[in-house]
Amino acid sequence: MSARIIDGKAIASALRERIGEEARAFAKAHGAPPCLAVVLVGDDPASQVYVRNKGRATRESGMISIEKRLPASASEAEVAAVVRALNEDPSIDGILVQMPLPVHIDAHSVINEIDPAKDVDGLTETNAGRLLLGVQGLRPCTPEGCVILAKSVRDRLEGLRAVVVGRSILVGKPLSLLLLAENCTVVMAHSKTRDLPEICRSADILCAAVGRPRLIEGDWVKKGAVVLDIGINRVEEDGAARLVGDVDFEAAKERAEAITPVPGGVGPMTIACLLRNTLIAAARRRGVRGPAI
Numbered sequence: 001m002s003a004r005i006i007d008g009k010a011i012a013s014a015l016r017e018r019i020g021e022e023a024r025a026f027a028k029a030h031g032a033p034p035c036l037a038v039v040l041v042g043d044d045p046a047s048q049v050y051v052r053n054k055g056r057a058t059r060e061s062g063m064i065s066i067e068k069r070l071p072a073s074a075s076e077a078e079v080a081a082v083v084r085a086l087n088e089d090p091s092i093d094g095i096l097v098q099m100p101l102p103v104h105i106d107a108h109s110v111i112n113e114i115d116p117a118k119d120v121d122g123l124t125e126t127n128a129g130r131l132l133l134g135v136q137g138l139r140p141c142t143p144e145g146c147v148i149l150a151k152s153v154r155d156r157l158e159g160l161r162a163v164v165v166g167r168s169i170l171v172g173k174p175l176s177l178l179l180l181a182e183n184c185t186v187v188m189a190h191s192k193t194r195d196l197p198e199i200c201r202s203a204d205i206l207c208a209a210v211g212r213p214r215l216i217e218g219d220w221v222k223k224g225a226v227v228l229d230i231g232i233n234r235v236e237e238d239g240a241a242r243l244v245g246d247v248d249f250e251a252a253k254e255r256a257e258a259i260t261p262v263p264g265g266v267g268p269m270t271i272a273c274l275l276r277n278t279l280i281a282a283a284r285r286r287g288v289r290g291p292a293i
């Protein structure tokens with residue numbers, strides 16, 4: 001039996017529809033729609049595409065999108081100054097600094113300049129700490145999207161064994177914490193993990209976020225598992241550029257109950273959750289409760 005393909009694109013589109021309604025209601029109540037500022041340093045082609053897509057999605061959801069571009073030669077102090085100006089600007093609700101930053105800039109320092117109330121990526125020390133503590137804060141978008149997709153297959157995640165392969169700050173670590181908050185039993189696996197195939201086979205929910213094309217093979221997947229493929233790897237195959245995940249999709253779908261495709265799985269959820277965080281940040285900054293979506 002072939003797995004059900006989790007249609008992240010459709011789920012994200014439905015979520016963005018509801019966010020759009022909330023954004024319009026917000027604009028009516030507060031005189032202006034929520035506003036997201038994206039800071040892009042340098043001219044990495046993939047980043048340009050992502051930022052353009054984010055801007056379009058933001059406007060489609062009835063929010064305002066602002067872009068601040070700096071040359072690749074910008075100093076850390078210059079990038080930090082842009083972030084601080086956005087912090088001070090009362091018309092800005094959300095700030096995202098597009099990763100990766102040029103190597104001469106310390107990403108952690110720059111991210112930490114973001115006002116935690118506007119940190120829609122959930123990456124500042126304050127929001128990471130709030131996630132660890134399980135108190136109100138802004139959660140990272142890709143992990144949040146993963147939990148929504150897992151819940152689209154399983155009503156309750158409680159008691160399920162989740163294996164997260166990859167421990168990045170943007171995805172693996174926060175995803176592990178979010179799944180723990182759902183009462184999953186979480187295994188945090190990574191490049192130094194012994195017996196990785198065996199550990200993956202123990203997963204009811206298998207999350208792959210390592211950035212290695214098709215690392216996870218078909219027989220690493222337990223029959224009936226839910227597979228979330230967070231990898232987005234650009235590879236060249238038969239002379240053509242392709243996008244593949246961290247999971248061998250064709251093989252894994254013969255064993256999984258449900259699996260996310262790449263593209264069209266987790267990626268679109270990241271953007272939808274970014275817009276949701278912008279709405280939440282805009283509401284909380286005005287002292288009202290965020291949307292119940």
Ligand SMILES: Nc1nc(=O)c2c([nH]1)NC[C@@H]1CN(c3ccc(C(=O)N[C@@H](CCC(=O)O)C(=O)O)cc3)C=[N+]21
Pocket residue numbers: 050096097098099100121141142232243262263264265266267268269270271
């Ligand atoms: N501060 C920061 N926050 C981020 O959240 C962040 C970042 N920096 N830097 C880059 C990564 C990557 N990322 C993606 C978002 C959407 C898709 C997405 O929508 N992908 C589509 C299309 C993929 C394509 O065709 O290229 C899909 O998977 O179907 C992918 C990747 C956010 N990131």
Ligand SMILES: [Mg+2]
Pocket residue numbers: 214215216217
């Ligand atoms: Mg392999």
